[in-house]
Amino acid sequence: MCFSKVYNNRRIHRSLMLTFLLIVLAGIFVSNVFAEGGKCPTCSNTLSYNYGAWTPYSADKTKHIRTITPYCTNCGLTLTSYPSTPESHKYGEKPRIIIEDKSEPSCRGTIIYTCEICDYDLPDSFSESHKRGNTCKFCNTYFPTHEEEAERYIGKSNEDSEEGEGYQDDAEGNEEIADNNLGEGESESGNSEDEYNNGVGAINSAGEENSNSEENLGLSDDELGRGSSENDSSEISIDNSQGYNNDSQINEDESRSRFAEVEDGHENAQEKLAEANSVINENQEEEGQNNESINIENSINESGEAGVPVKYTTGEYVSTSTDLQIDNVDPAISIIRNYKNFNESSFSFGKGWNFNYDTRIIVGIRSDYNNFYESLKLLLSDIELIFTEACSDYEAAMEAALKSKRLAELSVEAAGSAILHAENAKKAAENAKNFGSAAKINAGQAEDYANKAIMHLNNSRESAMNAINLGKTAENYAIEARKFAEKAKQKAESAINSANRAIEHANKTSKQSLKDRANNALERARNLKNRADDKYPAEQGN
Numbered sequence: 001m002c003f004s005k006v007y008n009n010r011r012i013h014r015s016l017m018l019t020f021l022l023i024v025l026a027g028i029f030v031s032n033v034f035a036e037g038g039k040c041p042t043c044s045n046t047l048s049y050n051y052g053a054w055t056p057y058s059a060d061k062t063k064h065i066r067t068i069t070p071y072c073t074n075c076g077l078t079l080t081s082y083p084s085t086p087e088s089h090k091y092g093e094k095p096r097i098i099i100e101d102k103s104e105p106s107c108r109g110t111i112i113y114t115c116e117i118c119d120y121d122l123p124d125s126f127s128e129s130h131k132r133g134n135t136c137k138f139c140n141t142y143f144p145t146h147e148e149e150a151e152r153y154i155g156k157s158n159e160d161s162e163e164g165e166g167y168q169d170d171a172e173g174n175e176e177i178a179d180n181n182l183g184e185g186e187s188e189s190g191n192s193e194d195e196y197n198n199g200v201g202a203i204n205s206a207g208e209e210n211s212n213s214e215e216n217l218g219l220s221d222d223e224l225g226r227g228s229s230e231n232d233s234s235e236i237s238i239d240n241s242q243g244y245n246n247d248s249q250i251n252e253d254e255s256r257s258r259f260a261e262v263e264d265g266h267e268n269a270q271e272k273l274a275e276a277n278s279v280i281n282e283n284q285e286e287e288g289q290n291n292e293s294i295n296i297e298n299s300i301n302e303s304g305e306a307g308v309p310v311k312y313t314t315g316e317y318v319s320t321s322t323d324l325q326i327d328n329v330d331p332a333i334s335i336i337r338n339y340k341n342f343n344e345s346s347f348s349f350g351k352g353w354n355f356n357y358d359t360r361i362i363v364g365i366r367s368d369y370n371n372f373y374e375s376l377k378l379l380l381s382d383i384e385l386i387f388t389e390a391c392s393d394y395e396a397a398m399e400a401a402l403k404s405k406r407l408a409e410l411s412v413e414a415a416g417s418a419i420l421h422a423e424n425a426k427k428a429a430e431n432a433k434n435f436g437s438a439a440k441i442n443a444g445q446a447e448d449y450a451n452k453a454i455m456h457l458n459n460s461r462e463s464a465m466n467a468i469n470l471g472k473t474a475e476n477y478a479i480e481a482r483k484f485a486e487k488a489k490q491k492a493e494s495a496i497n498s499a500n501r502a503i504e505h506a507n508k509t510s511k512q513s514l515k516d517r518a519n520n521a522l523e524r525a526r527n528l529k530n531r532a533d534d535k536y537p538a539e540q541g542n
Helices: 002-033 146-282 284-298 369-506 512-535
Strands: 048-051 063-065 067-071 096-102 106-114 121-129 318-326 333-340 353-355
Touching: 146 369, 146 512, 318 369, 369 512
Parallel strands: none
Antiparallel strands: 048 067, 096 106, 106 121, 318 333, 333 353
């Protein structure tokens, strides 16, 4: 066993020796081949080298290596590449700093050192607390002092307050514009309603005028029909008047014939009448006085001034008519009728009537009437026969004359009726014309009212559109006012927060003026907040 052990040791020793020898030989070969300036093993030409890029060395992160490849430019032999000797990284003077978290009090992050040869990054974490009044070397942040902080927050608070006050002024200005537009819109709405009512009134007036026009046209047609009827009646009355006139002429001729017979009988009665005349002449003067008294009684001029046929001083209606006038006999015969509606006496023709041959008792006028009557009575027997015959002829003449007169009156009446109907026809035509003119005027007024209605309704529509537009404008200004107010509130809250921060920092200093300014900034911000809240309170549910 000892021998075997020794043998084995020798074998190990020989193996180690052989290995060492090979390593030495390989080292000599490599040193001759791979060392710069080495020779090509084939042609002994001086070798050239390709140098690879530097890369981090995996065995040591603080170093980097590169690959070297020898080659012969003479025979083109390329030898096996080998690693260079590891070298330490060469970092630049300005490392890269990555800030992962930063605030005024502190910052943290990573510093990265980069090798200028292989670009290897070597990270190094850091956390730095800032000092007031200094700038951080890592994040370059200046950490202000409490006084500086107070000044900054005071400035920010006042700036927010000023900006918020501007927003509040804009809000109130827009609200005022909105109120004005709303007032104008309400005014336009009232104008629209007034114009609409005026338009409706004009339409109603147009309808009334149109109805009046139609009514006047109907009345015009009625008057035209009545005028035509009156014209026909006038023509009929003219025909009747002519017929009555012809008949009257016939009776007048008969009356004249009868009166001629009376004239013949008159000659026979002349002698008797002459005797009677002597008696009559004696009493003529007294009779004249009586007649004058009667005439005075029957006069239509009792009041001193007369109207026709009504006395305008008393209102009494008077009328005098001569029914018959015969001038070709002696004495002349006249039958005269008188009427007075104030006369209460009643004679031959009734109450208020009298005529010149009426019989009456007149007291105190003819006291010797009996003597006169006795004288005439002696002549009565002589003229009775003549008078009877004359009366017969006279009655026949009177009957014919009266008939002629009645026919003449009927003719006149018919002519008057014709004239009346003609006048009525003329009046009807004039009325028709007037109604037609009135209808035309009504139609024109209806058209005017219709045009006014259109104008008023257009004005109403325009005013309504103006009211709508003003309402929308007012709404837009109100919305803008609300937005400005919200911004004012936000700025006020921000100003309050900044002022509170300013007070916190000011209280850490010894400057009372700084504390006062911070409190003033807070008061200003709160005033803005109260102003905004009073003007625009927060909506419920928000």
